[in-house]
Structures are given as structure tokens and as C-alpha cells.
Amino acid sequence: MKTNRRIVFLLLGIFLSLSLGLPANVRAGLDGNQTQIREDAQKLGLVPGPASTQNGYSTVTLSLPASSPQSMGGRKTLTVREFSDAGGTIFAVAWEGSLPPDLSVLLGDRFSSVPKKNSSPYRHQLFLRTPDLRVRVIGTARFRAGKAWIPSRLPPGFNPDQIRVQAP
Amino acid sequence: MKRTNIWNIGRTLFLFSGLLFLSGCGGGGPSSSAPEVVCNGDTRSTNETPSATQLTVYQSTCQGAVNEPVVTLTICVPNSTNCENVSNILVDLGSTGLRLSHTLAISSSLPQESENGGLITECYGFVSGYNYGPVVTASVTLGNQSVTVPVQISNSSLSAPSSCTTSSTGNISSAPFEPYINGILGLLFPQDDSLDGQYYEGGSGPTTISSSLEVQNPVFLLPTSESNGVLLSGFPTVSTTQGASASTVSGLLTFGTGTASGLTQLTTNSSATITASYNKQTLKAFFDTGSNGWFIDNPNIPTCTSSSLQGFFCGTAPTQSAILTGTTTGSSVTLNFSIENAQTLFNTGNQDFSSLGGPMSGFFDAGFPAFLYGYTIGVGWDPATVNTTDEGYFLYGK
Structure with missing residues (x-):
């Protein structure tokens, strides 16, 4: 009986990991891998720059070309930076601009853990804290900056303050 | 004394329960059965003579x-x-x-x-x-x-x-x-x-x-x-260590910037931002009464670790200074301000704080606390061009 149950769970586990691992279901952004950054850029209408490697992590900056219709001749802006660890897994994203990015792309599967209703009294800030996701967004209706990260995935010695669109 | 502390802690939790936790309920629409809680507060009486x-x-x-x-x-x-x-x-x-x-x-x-x-x-x-x-x-x-x-x-x-x-x-x-x-x-x-x-x-x-x-x-x-902008003025200078009770904090919203002589004009870009030079960094900046704190880039100030104070500084930085510069003209102003431990501020039971702040990389968001240092702050525009350029200016001065 116990063995049967184990087999059922084993099969279920294999099925789940297969279905989660299928390329069609893979969402990039957080938990994605470096090779998916290009797909993120495409979904967001952005162009990825070269990867830049720092101490134990690397980053790619995605920019909105001035020629893009989204940019409305330069009146709208959006820049995104994705951070991946030594194993190539994305553990943090930062963004800023007058165009809010599609967070279902940047947060990947973790987007589903964002509640659909925000009962905060404050309109120009969003602080989200779940056990395994942090999101901070600040700004006006015209310009905002945000960052999201997975606390358990930060490389050793990495401070969330380093999650920013432009290196200081 | 003990009773006061408990009261304050309870009050803090009450004040921030709404701020810090996103409600988990609701899908596309709200729950139809839950009665809607509305604001029942009346207009506060003040000494202002608009x-x-x-x-x-x-x-x-x-x-x-x-x-x-x-x-x-x-x-x-x-x-x-x-x-x-x-x-x-x-x-x-x-x-x-x-x-x-x-x-x-x-x-x-x-x-x-x-x-x-x-x-x-x-x-x-x-x-x-x-x-x-x-x-x-x-x-x-x-x-x-x-x-x-x-x-x-x-x-x-x-x-x-x-x-x-x-x-x-x-x-x-x-x-x-x-x-x-x-x-x-x-x-x-x-x-x-x-x-x-x-x-x-x-x-x-x-x-x-x-x-x-x-x-x-x-x-x-x-x-x-x-029709060319608004000014906010007359708010009291609020204690940076204690904040102030709501009943003592009021000011005036003026329509038109016509009386703005003596104010410095800081021109914005089309995203309504200007530039701040702060803590040896160049940051995107704006004044915003809809932000309840100074949300600024300063990794040296400790942030709160308690989840109920998430998003705020829990360190003290009493002498801060930032230079704010317009985008297209070189005019600038210096803001001198303080950051106080958010827990200390909330424990006072007050509602208005000139030194409440929190971290935000790359940004200098001069929220409502900036309006509690005795300065007039405004936003203005040229009605003839603003709707094609989306550009305007902030005003700051005494």
C-alpha cells in the first residue's frame, strides 16, 4: 500500500517537473535563465545590451529604442536590468521609466503570488513581502522605479541595494 | 508607561496594517458579500484663512x-x-x-x-x-x-x-x-x-x-x-524627532503661481522628474505630496527589519542635504532634512512626520515630509506649450 502511494507520488512528481520544465510553459524573469533574457526583452519591446559580469553575478540591461512606437518619439521611457547568479538563474530585476513594464514577464511564475487587490492607503508606493518574493515600486503616475528579488536566491555577499537599473 | 507603550504598538499596527499587507482576497472583481468600508472622517477644522x-x-x-x-x-x-x-x-x-x-x-x-x-x-x-x-x-x-x-x-x-x-x-x-x-x-x-x-x-x-x-x-x-500651476505653503515646520499631531498640521493650496516671486524654478523633463545630487550620487528626483516619505538612495541608513515597518528606514540620519537641479536650466536648490527611525516616529502617536523615509535605489522622492520644513513648494507649467512637451517645473523657496 505504502509502496503504491510512493509510486503515485513519484509519477506525479515526474509529471509535474516535466510539465514545469517544458519550454512552452517556461516563463523567464525571476527564476528564468540567462538565455531567456532575450525572450523577456522581446516580450517587453526592449533591446538587450551585452552581459556584464560582476563579483558572483551578471547583469543585462534592456532598453527601449527611441524608434519604438512605445517610446512615442522619446516621450516614454523604460529600462530594465536583470540579475543572474553564477549558475545563470535570474534572482532579481530592476526597472524604471515612464512606461510600467509587464510584471508577469519580469516576475515570472512568482507574479501569481501578487495579490489582486492592494489595500494600502498610499498611491505612489508598493511594498510587497512574501516569504520568497520582495517587490518595491516607488513613483508618480508619470515615472516609476521598481525592483523585485528572491531573498533566498541572492548570491553570497549580495545586498538588495545593488538591485538598480544603473550601477552607481 | 507600560500601558502607553502597548497602546502605541497597537496603534502602529493599526496604522500600518493597511499599508504593508496586500490583501489576499479578490480575483478580477471584489468580493460581493463584504460590506464596503468607507472613510467617515469630516473636514478638519484649522486656523487657515484661505x-x-x-x-x-x-x-x-x-x-x-x-x-x-x-x-x-x-x-x-x-x-x-x-x-x-x-x-x-x-x-x-x-x-x-x-x-x-x-x-x-x-x-x-x-x-x-x-x-x-x-x-x-x-x-x-x-x-x-x-x-x-x-x-x-x-x-x-x-x-x-x-x-x-x-x-x-x-x-x-x-x-x-x-x-x-x-x-x-x-x-x-x-x-x-x-x-x-x-x-x-x-x-x-x-x-x-x-x-x-x-x-x-x-x-x-x-x-x-x-x-x-x-x-x-x-x-x-x-x-x-x-491656471498655470499650484503652490503648497504655510505648513508648519515639524519636529524631525517627534513629528506633529494632525490637528497642528495644515497649509494652503494656491491656484496659480502668480505670487511665486522668490521661488526657484526647477524645470522637469517629460516624465516630470528633475535631478538630485545626494550622497555622492546623481539621482532622478521629484516632489510628490502623494508619497508619504523621503524615498531616497542612501544605503548607509539602516532599513527596518520588522515586517510591519517594511519599506522604511529604522536608522537615524539627522543632517542630510541634497541639491535639486532643473533638467533644462541650471537653477538649483538645497534641501536640508533629517531621517528618523520610523519606529520611533510611529511610537509618538503623531500623524505628520518630516523625517519619515525609506530606501529607493536611484531615486530621490521628496514626498510630503519635504513640505514640513517651512518652504513653499509648487508645480507649474506654461499653458501654451505643456500639452505638447509634457514638460513643466517645480517651484521651491521661502
Whole structure:
């Protein structure tokens, strides 16, 4: 009986990991891998720059070309930076601009853990804290900056303050 | 003493329970069974004596909000005597247009706009989330002037179109006004909110509607001398270590920047930002009464570790200085300010804090605390060009 149950769970586990691992279901952004950054850029209408490697992590900056219709001749802006660890897994994203990015792309599967209703009294800030996701967004209706990260995935010695669109 | 501490802790938790936890309920629409909690606070009495072009600004009397400057507006059905004095409307330099809660008695009487045979609704995105609802026409009294203007009704009980609720527009969550505010008076340029809102006709869209039907900053509709911006002045200088009680914090909202002599003009780019030089960094900056803290880039100030104070500084940095510079002209001003431990501030039981802050990389958001140092701060524009350039300016001085 116990063995049967184990087999059922084993099969279920294999099925789940297969279905989660299928390329069609893979969402990039957080938990994605470096090779998916290009797909993120495409979904967001952005162009990825070269990867830049720092101490134990690397980053790619995605920019909105001035020629893009989204940019409305330069009146709208959006820049995104994705951070991946030594194993190539994305553990943090930062963004800023007058165009809010599609967070279902940047947060990947973790987007589903964002509640659909925000009962905060404050309109120009969003602080989200779940056990395994942090999101901070600040700004006006015209310009905002945000960052999201997975606390358990930060490389050793990495401070969330380093999650920013432009290196200081 | 012990009792006071417990009371303060309880009070802090109450104040921030709404701020820090996103409610987990709700899907596309809200729960239909839960009764809506509304703000029942009245207009606060103050010693202000507003002129014909001014309104009194006071600390919100709704529950659970700190550093929340609000006004009371008389809202009428156009060409009628059907009016309501609506208290607790947030004064917001960071959005454009007037928005009212659907829970107000007057809201259901205001005539909804239509075009091409379809009733007009709008989805407007704030950082905290979106508001969806009908666009109506209302007569709004600003000082002694009444203007008739398109206004959005935020109605979280309506089911918003998927193009509003989906993340592709940057919206994450629905952010109802209730119970914290009755409305928002968005005083930022340009005149209409088409840069930030999506419009629908008969539920179809998003689509483009006539610009005269779009939700607008009502200041643009005032007589010429009052239509080029607003000033916020007269707020007390608030203790950086203690904050101040709500009853002592009020000021004036002036329509028109005509009396702005002595103020420095800091020109913005089309995203309504300027530049700050702070802590040896160059940061994007803005003044914003709708932000309740100094959200600034300073990794040296410890942040709060307690989850109920998430997003704030829990370290003390008493002598801070930032130079704010306009984008296209070289004029600049120096802001001297303090950051105090958020826990210390909340423990005072006060509601207005000049030294409340939190971390934000790359940014210098001079929120409502910046207005509590005895300076006049405003936002202005050239009415002849602002609607093509989206550029304006901030004003700062004594």
C-alpha cells in the first residue's frame, strides 16, 4: 500500500517537473535563465545590451529604442536590468521609466503570488513581502522605479541595494 | 508607561496594517458579500484663512494614514444645486485629474460621458494599483471658482476589462480608494491624463476618446491667472524627532503661481522628474505630496527589519542635504532634512512626520515630509506649450 502511494507520488512528481520544465510553459524573469533574457526583452519591446559580469553575478540591461512606437518619439521611457547568479538563474530585476513594464514577464511564475487587490492607503508606493518574493515600486503616475528579488536566491555577499537599473 | 507603550504598538499596527499587507482576497472583481468600508472622517477644522484662490489643506481624517494631505471640495451635478462637500480628497502632485470614490452620495448623480454611442469608462494606473470606473462630468469649486470638468469615479465593485487588469499595462493589483480617501486631486501636468489612463467606450477598448472628454487637471480650466500651476505653503515646520499631531498640521493650496516671486524654478523633463545630487550620487528626483516619505538612495541608513515597518528606514540620519537641479536650466536648490527611525516616529502617536523615509535605489522622492520644513513648494507649467512637451517645473523657496 505504502509502496503504491510512493509510486503515485513519484509519477506525479515526474509529471509535474516535466510539465514545469517544458519550454512552452517556461516563463523567464525571476527564476528564468540567462538565455531567456532575450525572450523577456522581446516580450517587453526592449533591446538587450551585452552581459556584464560582476563579483558572483551578471547583469543585462534592456532598453527601449527611441524608434519604438512605445517610446512615442522619446516621450516614454523604460529600462530594465536583470540579475543572474553564477549558475545563470535570474534572482532579481530592476526597472524604471515612464512606461510600467509587464510584471508577469519580469516576475515570472512568482507574479501569481501578487495579490489582486492592494489595500494600502498610499498611491505612489508598493511594498510587497512574501516569504520568497520582495517587490518595491516607488513613483508618480508619470515615472516609476521598481525592483523585485528572491531573498533566498541572492548570491553570497549580495545586498538588495545593488538591485538598480544603473550601477552607481 | 507600560500601558502607553502597548497602546502605541497597537496603534502602529493599526496604522500600518493597511499599508504593508496586500490583501489576499479578490480575483478580477471584489468580493460581493463584504460590506464596503468607507472613510467617515469630516473636514478638519484649522486656523487657515484661505483667499479666493486658495483651499485649506489638512491631514486626512480617514483611518490609518500618516503624511496624507487632503482638501475638501464642493462637487456638484453640473447646472444644478445638487452638491456635496467631499472631505479627504488627497492633494497629489504625482497624478493628473480628479477622481472620486463611487461610495460618495454625489457620485451616482454625476452624468456619465458618452461618445460614439458608448458610455465612457477609464482605467487609471497608480503605482499602488489601478482604478477603474465611469468618467462623469462634475462642477468642482476651487477657491471661489467653479469649473466643470471630466472626473473619474473609482468603482472597485465593477468588473474591469481584462486590458485594465492584465499586467501588460503595468497594472498589478486593484487599489480601491476606500477606506483611506474619498478622492484624489491630481495636480500634475499636462492637462489631461491620456499618458497614464486607458479609455473605453461602451466597455470596448482601450480606445482614443476626444481630448475634451478625458479626465483633466481642473486647474487648467481656471481663469488665466490661476491656471498655470499650484503652490503648497504655510505648513508648519515639524519636529524631525517627534513629528506633529494632525490637528497642528495644515497649509494652503494656491491656484496659480502668480505670487511665486522668490521661488526657484526647477524645470522637469517629460516624465516630470528633475535631478538630485545626494550622497555622492546623481539621482532622478521629484516632489510628490502623494508619497508619504523621503524615498531616497542612501544605503548607509539602516532599513527596518520588522515586517510591519517594511519599506522604511529604522536608522537615524539627522543632517542630510541634497541639491535639486532643473533638467533644462541650471537653477538649483538645497534641501536640508533629517531621517528618523520610523519606529520611533510611529511610537509618538503623531500623524505628520518630516523625517519619515525609506530606501529607493536611484531615486530621490521628496514626498510630503519635504513640505514640513517651512518652504513653499509648487508645480507649474506654461499653458501654451505643456500639452505638447509634457514638460513643466517645480517651484521651491521661502
